Amino acid sequence: SRSIRLAVIPGDGIGPEVVAEGLKVLAAVLPPDVKLETSPYDLGARRWHAGGEILPDAELQSLRHHDAILLGAIGDPTVPSGVLERGLLLKLRFAFDHYVNLRPGKRPPNTGDRPSVDFVVVREGTEGPYTGNGGALRVGTPAEVATEVSVNTAYGVERVIRYAFELADARSRRKLTLVHKNNVLVHAGNLWQHTFDTVAAEYPGVTTDYLHVDAATIFFVTRPERFDVIVTDNLFGDILTDLAAAVTGGIGLASSGNINPTGAHPSMFEPVHGSAPDIAGTGKADPTATVLSVALLLRHLGYEQEARRIEAAVTADLAERDAAAPRSTEQIGDALTARLAG
Amino acid sequence: SRSIRLAVIPGDGIGPEVVAEGLKVLAAVLPPDVKLETSPYDLGARRWHAGGEILPDAELQSLRHHDAILLGAIGDPTVPSGVLERGLLLKLRFAFDHYVNLRPGKRPPNTGDRPSVDFVVVREGTEGPYTGNGGALRVGTPAEVATEVSVNTAYGVERVIRYAFELADARSRRKLTLVHKNNVLVHAGNLWQHTFDTVAAEYPGVTTDYLHVDAATIFFVTRPERFDVIVTDNLFGDILTDLAAAVTGGIGLASSGNINPTGAHPSMFEPVHGSAPDIAGTGKADPTATVLSVALLLRHLGYEQEARRIEAAVTADLAERDAAAPRSTEQIGDALTARLAG
Numbered sequence: 001s002r003s004i005r006l007a008v009i010p011g012d013g014i015g016p017e018v019v020a021e022g023l024k025v026l027a028a029v030l031p032p033d034v035k036l037e038t039s040p041y042d043l044g045a046r047r048w049h050a051g052g053e054i055l056p057d058a059e060l061q062s063l064r065h066h067d068a069i070l071l072g073a074i075g076d077p078t079v080p081s082g083v084l085e086r087g088l089l090l091k092l093r094f095a096f097d098h099y100v101n102l103r104p105g106k107r108p109p110n111t112g113d114r115p116s117v118d119f120v121v122v123r124e125g126t127e128g129p130y131t132g133n134g135g136a137l138r139v140g141t142p143a144e145v146a147t148e149v150s151v152n153t154a155y156g157v158e159r160v161i162r163y164a165f166e167l168a169d170a171r172s173r174r175k176l177t178l179v180h181k182n183n184v185l186v187h188a189g190n191l192w193q194h195t196f197d198t199v200a201a202e203y204p205g206v207t208t209d210y211l212h213v214d215a216a217t218i219f220f221v222t223r224p225e226r227f228d229v230i231v232t233d234n235l236f237g238d239i240l241t242d243l244a245a246a247v248t249g250g251i252g253l254a255s256s257g258n259i260n261p262t263g264a265h266p267s268m269f270e271p272v273h274g275s276a277p278d279i280a281g282t283g284k285a286d287p288t289a290t291v292l293s294v295a296l297l298l299r300h301l302g303y304e305q306e307a308r309r310i311e312a313a314v315t316a317d318l319a320e321r322d323a324a325a326p327r328s329t330e331q332i333g334d335a336l337t338a339r340l341a342g
Numbered sequence: 343s344r345s346i347r348l349a350v351i352p353g354d355g356i357g358p359e360v361v362a363e364g365l366k367v368l369a370a371v372l373p374p375d376v377k378l379e380t381s382p383y384d385l386g387a388r389r390w391h392a393g394g395e396i397l398p399d400a401e402l403q404s405l406r407h408h409d410a411i412l413l414g415a416i417g418d419p420t421v422p423s424g425v426l427e428r429g430l431l432l433k434l435r436f437a438f439d440h441y442v443n444l445r446p447g448k449r450p451p452n453t454g455d456r457p458s459v460d461f462v463v464v465r466e467g468t469e470g471p472y473t474g475n476g477g478a479l480r481v482g483t484p485a486e487v488a489t490e491v492s493v494n495t496a497y498g499v500e501r502v503i504r505y506a507f508e509l510a511d512a513r514s515r516r517k518l519t520l521v522h523k524n525n526v527l528v529h530a531g532n533l534w535q536h537t538f539d540t541v542a543a544e545y546p547g548v549t550t551d552y553l554h555v556d557a558a559t560i561f562f563v564t565r566p567e568r569f570d571v572i573v574t575d576n577l578f579g580d581i582l583t584d585l586a587a588a589v590t591g592g593i594g595l596a597s598s599g600n601i602n603p604t605g606a607h608p609s610m611f612e613p614v615h616g617s618a619p620d621i622a623g624t625g626k627a628d629p630t631a632t633v634l635s636v637a638l639l640l641r642h643l644g645y646e647q648e649a650r651r652i653e654a655a656v657t658a659d660l661a662e663r664d665a666a667a668p669r670s671t672e673q674i675g676d677a678l679t680a681r682l683a684g
C-alpha cells in the first residue's frame with residue numbers, strides 16, 4: 001500500500017491557518033489506500049523568540065526523511081529582517097537543493113472579457129544573488145562598502161533551463177521565454193543566454209524568446225497571455241512571481257513548489273504570500289494558495305489525477321465567489337473539501 | 343542674456359523621431375531672451391556599424407561642455423546585447439556621475455474613476471549591480487562560473503537617499519518609501535536601511551516606510567496611489583520604473599533624468615522607452631516621454647515655469663486623446679507646440 005510521509009511547517013502569522021485548510025483538502029482528495037503520515041515542525045518566529053533556535057541540525061536531518069514538506073509562511077516584524085528568511089526558508093531551499101522554484105500564474109476564468117492567462121515561472125532556486133556571497137566593510141562608518149555577489153554556474157543554470165524546456169515541451173503552446181538583464185549583467189547574462197541557446201537546439205518543438213526583466217514587467221501588465229513558460233534567475237523570479245500574482249488572481253491564489261527534481265531531497269511546497277501578521281487570527285486569509293500548493297505537491301509525488309481534482313475544485317470555487325460575501329479561511333477550506341467529497 | 347548649450351544624442355530607432363519633437367517643444371516654450379545652442383552627436387548603432395566606434399574619448403570630453411544632454415534611445419538588435427548599453431548609455435551615467443535617476447510615475451487624469459497617481463522614483467544611478475564588477479571563468483565549458491557584484495557604498499547610498507528626502511520634503515504628501523530586498527541581500531540591505539534611518543532623523547516632516555521589492559511590485563499594480571517618493575537601488579529602480587510606466591500612462595509617457603545634482607557634470611534626460619526598431623520610421627512613436635523629459639531638463643536648469651507649462655500642455659493633450667484616432671509622432675509634437683504657442 002502507498003504512503004506519504006509529509007513534514008509540515010505551519011510557521012508564523014496566517015501560516016498555521018492556511019496550512020490547516022491545505023491539510024484538510026489533502027486528506028479529502030487522497031485515495032483511501034494512501035496512508036498519510038504528517039509530522040509537524042515548530043519552526044519560525046515563536047520558536048526563535050522562545051530560545052533563539054531557527055533550524056537546529058537535528059531537525060534539518062529529520063526533515064530529510066520525508067517525501068515532501070508543506071510550509072505555511074515564515075517571518076514576523078518582531079524578528080530582524082533576514083534572520084528567519086535566510087536561517088530557515090532559504091536554508092531549506094539550499095540544503096535540499098531546490099533548484100526549481102515552480103510558480104504558476106493563472107487568471108481565473110471568471111474575470112470578464114480579458115484573455116485567459118496560464119503561464120508558469122521556473123525560477124532558479126539555489127544560485128544568483130541568493131547565495132549569501134558578499135559582505136560589508138567598515139559598517140556604520142562613512143566609508144562603508146557592502147557587496148552582494150550573484151553566483152551563476154553552468155551546472156546550476158543548465159539544469160534549471162533543461163527543466164524549463166522539458167516543461168514547455170509537454171505543454172500545448174510549447175513556448176519558453178528567458179528573462180534576464182543581459183545588456184547590463186553581461187557575465188551572468190551571457191552564461192544564461194548561451195546555455196539557453198544550446199539546450200534549445202535539443203527541443204526544436206519549443207518556440208523561444210528573450211526579454212529583459214524590465215520589459216517583462218511591462219508585458220506582465222499589458223499582455224500576460226503572451227507567456228507560457230518563463231525561466232529566470234532567482235532574484236528576477238522572486239520579483240516577477242509577486243507581480244504575476246498581482247496581475248492574475250492576486251497573492252491569495254499564488255502557489256509554489258521548491259523542487260528537487262532528482263528526488264535526492266524532499267521538495268517543499270508553500271504559498272507565495274508571506275505570514276501577513278496584520279490579518280493573522282482574523283480568518284481573512286485565503287487558503288487557496290496553500291491548497292494549490294498541495295496540488296503541486298501531489299503532482300510532484302505522482303498523484304496527477306488528485307492534483308487536477310484540486311485544481312478543478314479551486315476553479316469552480318473561484319467562479320462562484322461573490323466579492324460582496326467574503327468567506328473565512330475555514331469556510332473556503334470547507335467548501336473546497338465538500339467539492340472534492342461530492 | 344541667458345543661454346542653454348544642449349548636447350543632443352538622437353540615437354537609434356525611434357530616438358531621432360522623438361527627439362525632433364522634444365526639440366520643437368523646447369524651442370516653443372523657451373523665453374525669447376534664452377539662446378538655445380544645440381550640438382548633435384552621432385552616437386549609437388549606426389556609428390558602431392560604420393566603424394566600430396561607441397563613444398570616443400574626444401566626444402565624451404566635448405559632451406562635458408554642455409549644460410545638459412538630451413538623449414533619444416540607444417540600441418539595436420543588430421548590435422550584441424550590452425555593447426551600446428554599457429559602452430555608451432551607462433558610460434555616460436558613470437562618467438558624469440548621474441547618481442540620481444529621476445523617474446516620475448503619473449496617471450493622467452482622464453482614466454476613469456481610478457485614483458490619480460503621482461509618484462517619483464529616485465533610482466540610484468552609479469552603483470549596485472550596474473558597476474560592471476564581476477566576471478566569468480571557463481566560459482563555454484560545463485565548469486563555467488559567472489558572477490555579478492552589486493557594489494554599494496555609504497557615500498553613494500547616502501547622497502541619493504538625502505536627495506530623495508529633500509524631494510519628499512518639498513512635496514505635499516511628504517512620504518518616502520525605501521524599496522530593497524533586505525531580507526535576502528542583507529549586507530547591501532543593511533547599508534541602505536541604516537543610512538535611510540539616519541537621514542530620516544533630519545527630516546521629521548517626512549513619513550517613511552519600507553517595502554521589499556517583490557511586495558512593491560504588488561502595490562504598484564493594486565495601489566499605486568499609495569506612493570509619493572520612492573528611493574531604491576539601481577537595478578530595482580530599473581525594474582520598478584518600467585512597471586511604473588505600465589501601470590500609469592504606459593511606456594509612451596515615461597520620462598527620466600539622469601541627474602548630477604552638484605552641477606559638476608551635465609545631466610542627461612531621456613525617455614524610459616528604448617529604440618523600438620519595430621516601429622521606427624512608421625510615425626507611431628509617442629514623443630510625449632521625450633517631451634516630458636525636456637520638462638525635467640528645464641526644471642533642472644532652473645526653468646521651473648517653462649517645465650510646468652510643458653507638463654500642463656501634456657496633461658491637456660492627454661485629456662483630449664481619442665484612442666480611435668491615433669496621431670503620428672509629428673502630429674503629437676505639433677499639437678503640443680501649438681498649445682504652448684497659444
Ligand SMILES: CC(C)[C@H](C(=O)O)[C@@H](O)C(=O)O
Pocket residue numbers: 085086089090238272525526556
Ligand atoms: C521570504 C523571502 C526570502 C522569499 C524569497 O525572496 O524567495 C519570498 O519572497 C518568496 O518569494 O518565496
Ligand SMILES: CC(C)[C@H](C(=O)O)[C@@H](O)C(=O)O
Pocket residue numbers: 183184214427428431432580614
Ligand atoms: C538600456 C538599459 C541599460 C537601461 C538600464 O538598465 O538602466 C534602461 O533599461 C533604462 O532603464 O534606462
